[in-house]
Amino acid sequence: MSGFRHILSNSNVNKNIYRFSHKSHLEALRERIINGPSLQEFINSPKPVLEDNSEAWKEYNGRLKRTKAESSRLRLPPWLKTSIPKGKKFSELKEQLRNLNLHTVCEEARCPNIGECWGGGEHGTATATIMLLGDTCTRGCRFCSVKTSKAPPPPDANEPVNTAKAIASWGLDYIVLTSVDRDDLPDGGSNHFAETVREIKKRKTEILVECLVPDFRGDLDAVKTIVESGLDVYAHNIETVEALTPFVRDRRAKYRQSLATLEAVKKFNPELITKSSIMLGLGETDDEVHQTMVDLKTAGVDCVTLGQYMQPTKKHLLVVEYVTPEKYQHWENVGNELKFLYVASGPLVRSSYKAGEFFIASILKNRKTSTA
Numbered sequence: 001m002s003g004f005r006h007i008l009s010n011s012n013v014n015k016n017i018y019r020f021s022h023k024s025h026l027e028a029l030r031e032r033i034i035n036g037p038s039l040q041e042f043i044n045s046p047k048p049v050l051e052d053n054s055e056a057w058k059e060y061n062g063r064l065k066r067t068k069a070e071s072s073r074l075r076l077p078p079w080l081k082t083s084i085p086k087g088k089k090f091s092e093l094k095e096q097l098r099n100l101n102l103h104t105v106c107e108e109a110r111c112p113n114i115g116e117c118w119g120g121g122e123h124g125t126a127t128a129t130i131m132l133l134g135d136t137c138t139r140g141c142r143f144c145s146v147k148t149s150k151a152p153p154p155p156d157a158n159e160p161v162n163t164a165k166a167i168a169s170w171g172l173d174y175i176v177l178t179s180v181d182r183d184d185l186p187d188g189g190s191n192h193f194a195e196t197v198r199e200i201k202k203r204k205t206e207i208l209v210e211c212l213v214p215d216f217r218g219d220l221d222a223v224k225t226i227v228e229s230g231l232d233v234y235a236h237n238i239e240t241v242e243a244l245t246p247f248v249r250d251r252r253a254k255y256r257q258s259l260a261t262l263e264a265v266k267k268f269n270p271e272l273i274t275k276s277s278i279m280l281g282l283g284e285t286d287d288e289v290h291q292t293m294v295d296l297k298t299a300g301v302d303c304v305t306l307g308q309y310m311q312p313t314k315k316h317l318l319v320v321e322y323v324t325p326e327k328y329q330h331w332e333n334v335g336n337e338l339k340f341l342y343v344a345s346g347p348l349v350r351s352s353y354k355a356g357e358f359f360i361a362s363i364l365k366n367r368k369t370s371t372a
Contacts, residue, residue, distance in 0.1 A: 065321040073311065077322045129176045129212070130167070132159060132196060133189045137180035139250035141239075145312035146180055155185070155192050164199030167207065174360075175200065176235075178212035183252065188214060190222035194229035201230045208232045208364055210275070218257040220264045227268040232364055233303075234265045235275035238296060241288035248282055248317065259299045266300035273341070273360060275303040280328075282309050283320040289331065293338055302341040303360065306331050307349035323347065 064077060136152035137144070156162075167175055177196060182189040190213075197209050210233035216222035226234060240248045242255040258276075265274050276296050278289065289306075296304055306328060311319050328345045335343030341363065 064324065074319055074322060129178055130163060131178055131180070132163070133179040133182050133192055135180065138183040139181040139252060141249045141253065142247070142317045145316065151184060152180070152182065155182070155189065160192065160196040160199045163196050164203050167200055168203035173206075174208040174210070176210045176212055179214065181214045181250075181252075183217060187225070188216035188219060188222050190216055190219075190225040194225050197226075197229040197231045208360075210235055210360070212236070212275075215253060215258050215261050217252065218254075218260060220261070223261050223264050224268050227265055227272060231272075233273045233275055233360055234262075235277075236262055237277040238262075238292060239277070240279055240282055241284040241292045242295075243288060244282055244284055248279075259295055262296070262301055263299040273303065273364070274301045275305075275360075276301050277305045277307070279309040280306055280323045280331075281319050281321045282317065290334060293331075293335060293340075297338045297340065304335055304340050304343055305349050306335075306343070306345040308347040 064074070133155050134152055135147065136149045137146050138148065138150060138152060140148045163177075177193060179189055179193065193211055193213060197211065200207055200209055209231045211226055211229075211231050212235040213226055215236060236258060238255065238258050239245070239253075245253070245255040262274055262276060265272055278292055280289065293304060308323055309317070309319060311317060325347060328347060328349075332343045332345035335345065342360070
């Protein structure tokens, strides 16, 4: 995830954008977005391919795939090692989040990009993903570290207004709203999402809003509520290939159900940008990954991200394989051949990913300029 995106609660998530930048930097960044930056300007992943004779590989001396008989965790390969989060911006963001009693996907999902995103990265832009509807999920997916309960606390009725006020004061260009699954609510929390989007747009119409939402148990009325809220990007993660879905996701999350919600978005609004994400390293085959990308494209999805599954705790699914940067480059090429609007593919790429958000922002701004 990217910097200040995680602000309110969880993509991914992934995730989201929150900024601690000086005015001059913001102006320069806005100018870059308007001029349509390329995706590669922002992506730090995939990392450079490590040659077999590199020092990192010599030091690693490990394996990238676990056999079925093994129960031990694989050793982390060199390209997945990230620095410990630190720095002034990281500390400032963490302190403000605590003071505002806000939850972030970055922390709840233990995102490996938290240092880069919250610290601002090489572009000095702090980002985070906002998590609505609390920090407790009604589902128990085997890859996710967010806490779960059959009866989470009720949503904060003031959250949409308070969230919008905070976001408007931060001077952002692009924000990602996400949430836990709330199967305990009749509408899955869709009206809470929609109200938050409307409150944000009311205060600052130029902010681009992405909603990374649940599947709402396949309720297309809930999907329509989100689509008609005034958002700019509708995102829902397919997470994994169809064959692994029953073992990776909660039993209430179904592969075809997720595809149906994404397909419905385009029926309600053909112009709305849609986005999804796939985790790799859970034991999927190349044919299954390719079929998942084809299924997403057939469902009308515009943008797709592919990233490495990372085991958050010992209680969660073991990593079956650490996919190499070369393979991620292959999937990026496949995505481009399938003519997705954009593909972000790399070991540390997450559903809410800084590069993708800036790229989508440039597309949306250019669209609005052309229409005008």
